[in-house]
Amino acid sequence: MLESLIHVCLAGLSKGMFIWLVASGLTLIFGVLGVLNFAHGSFYMLGAYFCYTLLSMFSDNFWLGLALGPLCVCAVGFVVERFFLRYVYHLHLPYQLLLTFAFVIIFDNLVKILWGGGSIGSPTVTGMAGSVSIAGRLFPTYSLFIMAVGPLVALGLWLMLEKTWAGRIIRAASSDREMASALGVRVPALYTGVFVFGTWLGAMGGGLAVPYVGLLTPGMGEGIIIDAFVVAVIGGLGSLKGAFLGALIIGLLSSFGTRFIPSFDMFLIFILMAGVLLWRPQGFFGEAS
Amino acid sequence: MFKKGLTRRDFVKAGLLTAAATGLGAGVLKPTGLWAAEAKIKGPVKVGYQAILSGTLAGYGEFHKMGVDMAVEEINAAGGIGGAKLEVEFRDSTLKNPEAIKNARYFVDSWGADFLAGVDSSGQALALAPVMAQLDKPLMVTHAATEKLTEQEVFKNGVKQIFRICTPTYQDGNAAAFVAKDLPAMKWATISPKYEYGYTCWGMFKDTLGKLKPGTEFVAESWAPFGTTDFRAHINTIMDANPDGLYSVEWAGELITMMKQADQAGLFKKIKHVMLPVGAAMDVLEGLGAEMPDNIWISGRYFFLYPDNPKNNEWVAAFQKRWKHYPAYVSETGYSSIYAFKAAVEAAGSKDTKAVIEALEGMEFDSPAGKRVFRKEDHQAMYSVPWGLTKADPKYPFKIMGKMVVIPPEECFNRPPFEGAASMPPFKS
The missing domain is CATH 3.40.50.2300 (Response regulator)
Structure with a gap:
């Protein structure tokens, strides 16, 4: 029983950290730009596909693929923000949702044209293909790696936002756009920068998913974006701290739910979200408006 | 209306044809x-x-x-x-x-x-x-x-x-049971899709195998919603129950993901008999490539090496x-x-x-x-589709069926009037 509990925990933690990697970029973009970016799931998908293509070009060197793939997606993110999204910031939320949703469809089909509609089984990472024995049962090494990367990304984001000059400006622009602009911050350029950075985070999530999920399919971003949205809502839209905690809760809840109350495992997550929306609509760490 | 209707010439032709047919007898026509x-x-x-x-x-x-x-x-x-x-x-x-x-x-x-x-x-x-x-x-x-x-x-x-x-589903549930009855496994478990298809196939497999081999136990079920990318919790559930056999009607990409994650968790070292009713789909075989373990039972709706x-x-x-x-x-x-x-x-x-x-x-x-x-x-x-055991073959970049077993459809497909035990296999004649 104990070995089972330990493994249910581990599975939940790794799932949570994996969702966090995707949710972080979504949250950052919402926190600063105020845009709910549906296409974030597409950046995740593109990250996976670019990473896969690059790693196959460099004799299956996953790390090289992971380093370069997300950078290619950043270029896509730049185009999306600079030439499209920028023109709908001042419009109502539905316009932003429509535009970003349009990109979801465009990117899904683009992937289908470029890589084919079938699924691609992806290679495991050299050096991390195996498993380690924990409490008498095997646990994938790569899942441990994901569990380590999650907190590192969180720490990195915190340091950047709290301790650097750039972070101060980002925080200033997100709390009062007009004032920051009046003080000489070039807000449009800053927005582009944050959007591209958020894109990079999403694409990294996708690159890391290549061995984690083990499969690439057009439309693979649509599932994860729902998880990421739930996490963002529970944690408080725009709050990175909240998203981190929300991801952990969702990961563990779904893992324990699947193991112990299988008839309600999907229900649990949404009941939690409904509860949060009812009693604390701003989420755990969101600011009440 | 007029265009679709018969023209007079067609009518005459049809008449002649009918006449000819009557003349020749039904067997010839x-x-x-x-x-x-x-x-x-x-x-x-x-x-x-x-x-x-x-x-x-x-x-x-x-x-x-x-x-x-x-x-x-x-x-x-x-x-x-x-x-x-x-x-x-x-x-x-x-x-x-x-x-x-x-x-x-x-x-x-x-x-x-x-x-x-x-x-x-x-x-x-x-x-x-x-x-x-x-x-x-x-x-x-x-x-x-x-x-x-x-x-x-x-x-x-x-x-x-x-x-x-x-x-x-007869191929996935019933035919699988006919294959499973000859395997030295008495405890079965499943990871299958959390919708109608998964429930039906597992239900058929249980019913038929229970009849073919009384005493077989069905020890765990774990249902994965459509779009699952993380099967680790499901795999834990199965390993906790310690079965001898795993039956799974996961299909397409989800099957690929499940197989990879099960392999990482060491499932195939513990569970020796694995049956995948839709494992012989080309997307699954090509997607898994060499990562598909050997000696897994697979089937499908057609497999290109049969007949x-x-x-x-x-x-x-x-x-x-x-x-x-x-x-x-x-x-x-x-x-x-x-x-x-x-x-x-x-x-x-x-x-x-x-x-x-x-x-x-x-x-x-x-x-x-x-x-x-x-x-x-x-x-x-x-028509019949084989069940087969996976094996590597230098001619193909993916696993194929080695040993094949064919359960004739007359033996494993439910029969009209689709009511009562007599409509379901095993049949007496």
Whole structure:
């Protein structure tokens, strides 16, 4: 029983950290730009596909693929923000949702044209293909790696936002756009920068998913974006701290739910979200408006 | 109205033909081959085909299309169906029920389809049943597997317009049980999709195996919702129950993901007998490549190495030449669905719904998957698909079936009247 509990925990933690990697970029973009970016799931998908293509070009060197793939997606993110999204910031939320949703469809089909509609089984990472024995049962090494990367990304984001000059400006622009602009911050350029950075985070999530999920399919971003949205809502839209905690809760809840109350495992997550929306609509760490 | 009706000349021809037929006797009048070409069909024969062309399962739609396109090219190059040109239009089914109905209505009402084919999801197939009765055009289902379609809708509710050319859940549940009874495993568990298809197959497997081998235990079930990418919690559930056998009707990408994650968790070291009713799908075999473990039991709706006869081997070679791919099972069912319509139209000498349904009922025809017969009562195609053990072969970049076991459909398909234990295997005779 104990070995089972330990493994249910581990599975939940790794799932949570994996969702966090995707949710972080979504949250950052919402926190600063105020845009709910549906296409974030597409950046995740593109990250996976670019990473896969690059790693196959460099004799299956996953790390090289992971380093370069997300950078290619950043270029896509730049185009999306600079030439499209920028023109709908001042419009109502539905316009932003429509535009970003349009990109979801465009990117899904683009992937289908470029890589084919079938699924691609992806290679495991050299050096991390195996498993380690924990409490008498095997646990994938790569899942441990994901569990380590999650907190590192969180720490990195915190340091950047709290301790650097750039972070101060980002925080200033997100709390009062007009004032920051009046003080000489070039807000449009800053927005582009944050959007591209958020894109990079999403694409990294996708690159890391290549061995984690083990499969690439057009439309693979649509599932994860729902998880990421739930996490963002529970944690408080725009709050990175909240998203981190929300991801952990969702990961563990779904893992324990699947193991112990299988008839309600999907229900649990949404009941939690409904509860949060009812009693604390701003989420755990969101600011009440 | 006038265009579609018979002209006087046709009428005379038909009269002469009938006279000739009466003269020759029914046994001789089987208009195939040359005869068929004589019995001119009016206008193009139009088939509306829907399959999933978007989202994570878009690959399936592409494979449907490859098979269907090939059939169309071949048939039109050889003079069409009874002299008439064959036209096929493809639409994305999206897997949503309203979309399937919309497509069917569009095909018949706006595009003028004579026949419909395709459909991947069981939910869509069931939703289409009343619509097909209303539209009154034959629908040949090429992928959806729920037995309720043929048992309930066709047999009990009398929706005679629906036929199914692929193997139904009997292959996944019942046939699997026949294979499992000879394995030294007494405790079985499942990780399967958390929807109708998963529940039905596991239920059939349990029932039939329980009857074939009393004393078999079924120790754990873990259901994964559509779109699951993380099976680790499900795998834990199964390993906790410590079974000897794992049965899983996960399919497509989710099966690939599950197999990889199960392997990482060391599941195949502990559980020696694994049965994957849809594991022989080409997307799964190619997607897993060398990562598919050896000695896993797999099956499907067709496997390109079976039957090993000239018709199938030539077809596989032609398919590879045309598409640079091995045919997926939906390519075969799609391809054969078009030929089934061709055979029926030529046998009936007409593309009229009633005549084609009559021709299809009990029709026997040859296809890459082997000889198929449409059972008269429920319109289910009877043909055999092997179960086989995975093994590596230097000729292929993926695992193939080594040892094969064929459970004849007469032995493992439920029988009319689909009521009571006598309708379900094992049968006494």
